[in-house]
Amino acid sequence: MAPNILVLPLLLAFMCFFPFARPFTVIMSDSGVPSALVDGPQTGFSMNKDGARTDVHEQEAVYDIMRATGNDWATDIPDVCRGRWHGIECLPDKNNIYHVVSLSFGALSDDTAFPTCDPTKSYVSPSITKLPHLKTLFFYRCFKYNPQPIPTFLGRLGPSLQTLVLRENGHVGPIPTELGNLTLLRVLDLHKNNLNGSIPFSLGKITGLKSLDLSSNKLTNSIPGLSFPILNILDLSQNLLVGSIPTSLGTCQPLIKIDFSHNRLTGSIPDSINNLKDLMFIDLSYNHFSGPFPKSLRSLTCLQTLILKGNPMGSTTIPNDVFDGMKGLMILILSSMNLHGQVPESLGKLPNLRVLHLDGNHLNGTIPLTFKDLKNLSELRLNDNRLTGSVPFGREMVWRMRRKLMLNNNSGLCYDSNSDFEDGLDASTDFGIGLCDTTRSGSARTVLHLSNSMPMTTNVSYAAAVPVRLFPSALCMLLVLILLL
Numbered sequence: 001m002a003p004n005i006l007v008l009p010l011l012l013a014f015m016c017f018f019p020f021a022r023p024f025t026v027i028m029s030d031s032g033v034p035s036a037l038v039d040g041p042q043t044g045f046s047m048n049k050d051g052a053r054t055d056v057h058e059q060e061a062v063y064d065i066m067r068a069t070g071n072d073w074a075t076d077i078p079d080v081c082r083g084r085w086h087g088i089e090c091l092p093d094k095n096n097i098y099h100v101v102s103l104s105f106g107a108l109s110d111d112t113a114f115p116t117c118d119p120t121k122s123y124v125s126p127s128i129t130k131l132p133h134l135k136t137l138f139f140y141r142c143f144k145y146n147p148q149p150i151p152t153f154l155g156r157l158g159p160s161l162q163t164l165v166l167r168e169n170g171h172v173g174p175i176p177t178e179l180g181n182l183t184l185l186r187v188l189d190l191h192k193n194n195l196n197g198s199i200p201f202s203l204g205k206i207t208g209l210k211s212l213d214l215s216s217n218k219l220t221n222s223i224p225g226l227s228f229p230i231l232n233i234l235d236l237s238q239n240l241l242v243g244s245i246p247t248s249l250g251t252c253q254p255l256i257k258i259d260f261s262h263n264r265l266t267g268s269i270p271d272s273i274n275n276l277k278d279l280m281f282i283d284l285s286y287n288h289f290s291g292p293f294p295k296s297l298r299s300l301t302c303l304q305t306l307i308l309k310g311n312p313m314g315s316t317t318i319p320n321d322v323f324d325g326m327k328g329l330m331i332l333i334l335s336s337m338n339l340h341g342q343v344p345e346s347l348g349k350l351p352n353l354r355v356l357h358l359d360g361n362h363l364n365g366t367i368p369l370t371f372k373d374l375k376n377l378s379e380l381r382l383n384d385n386r387l388t389g390s391v392p393f394g395r396e397m398v399w400r401m402r403r404k405l406m407l408n409n410n411s412g413l414c415y416d417s418n419s420d421f422e423d424g425l426d427a428s429t430d431f432g433i434g435l436c437d438t439t440r441s442g443s444a445r446t447v448l449h450l451s452n453s454m455p456m457t458t459n460v461s462y463a464a465a466v467p468v469r470l471f472p473s474a475l476c477m478l479l480v481l482i483l484l485l
């Protein structure tokens with residue numbers, strides 16, 4: 001009871017202090033499958049069914065598997081499907097015999113109490129192949145201190161297995177080609193092991209795959225030219241992959257998320273990517289991709305996040321029309337890409353843009369006037385460029401972003417004395433830019449403004465504006481207090 005009462009105020013408090021918390025990952029739910037992975041009501045089992053019993057061979061297999069993970073207690077349970085624990089799921093067949101359909105291990109979260117593995121001596125028991133109805137197999141942080149290869153016998157689960165998750169288990173050696181025999185698989189997740197060697201071509205046989213996560217391993221060689229017709233999520237980030245992006249990627253049309261970041265990929269970004277009309281998230285950061293700037297991205301109307309940071313594209317410019325189609329774009333990260341030329345005006349016309357990083361390039365010219373229309377922008381980095389001229393936005397935008405506005409180390413960036421940019425400054429913000437030089441264009445109006453109206457308006461608006469800025473936080477705090485009492 002008490003935890004529920006606390007949740008709402010905590011949530012509110014979080015929203016007060018992190019009002020622009022940004023969504024960064026696409027969370028996919030694969031209908032039917034993940035219910036087995038998270039703590040939820042287990043389906044298909046009824047305690048009062050007459051004559052129900054568990055398949056004896058499967059029961060013995062489960063005992064073996066539990067012993068191999070250091071969970072010997074399970075062998076005292078006379079019927080594993082009846083005295084079930086979180087982490088085992090069974091379903092009856094038409095003769096009312098129960099079969100094991102899901103096994104999960106590892107402390108996924110505080111409220112998901114799958115049996116944990118003894119990390120020093122656990123292994124995957126070959127008895128797993130004696131579970132012919134197994135649809136889901138999930139091992140999380142299980143064999144870390146007893147590193148072992150992924151057993152090839154898992155490939156024998158082909159006729160039934162739909163979800164295979166071996167996350168953070170310390171597995172070594174290559175991804176067994178035998179995994180390609182798991183042709184019914186929808187989810188294959190081998191995240192954060194020490195797997196090396198190539199991505200096996202045999203995985204291309206798994207045509208029903210919806211999510212493939214091989215991230216944070218030591219996989220080498222190039223990405224094989226596989227095409228998965230219904231793949232939604234492809235994560236190969238944090239490996240040692242080389243070569244270019246295969247053009248066959250464009251045939252995986254329902255892709256929603258692609259993450260190839262932190263590899264050693266080269267070449268240009270293939271035009272075939274424009275076939276991926278559903279794409280919402282693409283991260284190709286920290287590779288060795290070369291220019292020109294991928295114009296084909298223009299037709300990706302669903303794209304919300306584009307991250308190309310840390311690819312030295314080779315003195316390329318950003319085409320002005322490249323963002324025209326990307327009306328859904330919320331996060332755009334183009335830092336440290338050796339970009340030259342101007343900041344495209346079209347960026348200011350992306351109504352949903354929340355995060356924009358263009359820092360560490362060689363961009364010159366002025367910040368486009370359209371930037372003042374970016375009403376949803378909460379983070380803007382333009383630092384370490386060669387931008388000049390006056391900043392086209394004022395107090396409101398400065399306060400909205402505060403320390404998430406970065407303008408320093410630009411050769412000629414400044415703010416106009418007749419803008420209200422300066423009103424946004426306080427002791428905690430130093431953008432490293434000064435007042436524009438008005439001596440040359442010093443009109444009568446500017447002089448007047450500077451000499452009498454300016455100090456007055458500054459004081460008045462600052463005093464009036466402070467409560468406005470504090471108001472949302474104060475209101476939030478009040479709500480939190482009321483709810484707590």
Ligand SMILES: *[C@@H]1O[C@H](CO)[C@@H](O)[C@H](O)[C@H]1NC(C)=O
Nearest residue numbers: 155156177178179180181202
């Ligand atoms: C499983 O895969 C291996 C290698 O990919 C293959 O040699 C073997 O015949 C396959 N076994 C079955 C039962 O399909």
Ligand SMILES: *[C@@H]1O[C@H](CO)[C@@H](O)[C@H](O)[C@H]1NC(C)=O
Nearest residue numbers: 172173174195196197198220
């Ligand atoms: C993979 O790593 C193992 C050590 O864990 C090493 O013996 C083997 O040579 C490596 N294979 C490749 C292809 O790098």
Ligand SMILES: *[C@@H]1O[C@H](CO)[C@@H](O)[C@H](O)[C@H]1NC(C)=O
Nearest residue numbers: 350351352353373374375376
């Ligand atoms: C900003 O975001 C809100 C929702 O968060 C959306 O309704 C609005 O259209 C967006 N654009 C502008 C310019 O406010």
Ligand SMILES: *[C@@H]1O[C@H](CO)[C@@H](O)[C@H](O)[C@H]1NC(C)=O
Nearest residue numbers: 340341342362363364365366
């Ligand atoms: C900006 O840089 C490009 C080359 O990178 C140059 O051709 C152009 O003249 C520069 N423009 C300004 C306004 O400095």
Ligand SMILES: *[C@@H]1O[C@H](CO)[C@@H](O)[C@H](O)[C@H]1NC(C)=O
Nearest residue numbers: 360361362383384385386409
């Ligand atoms: C300023 O930015 C340039 C890149 O445009 C960078 O090379 C340089 O190191 C930066 N200077 C400082 C002092 O950070």
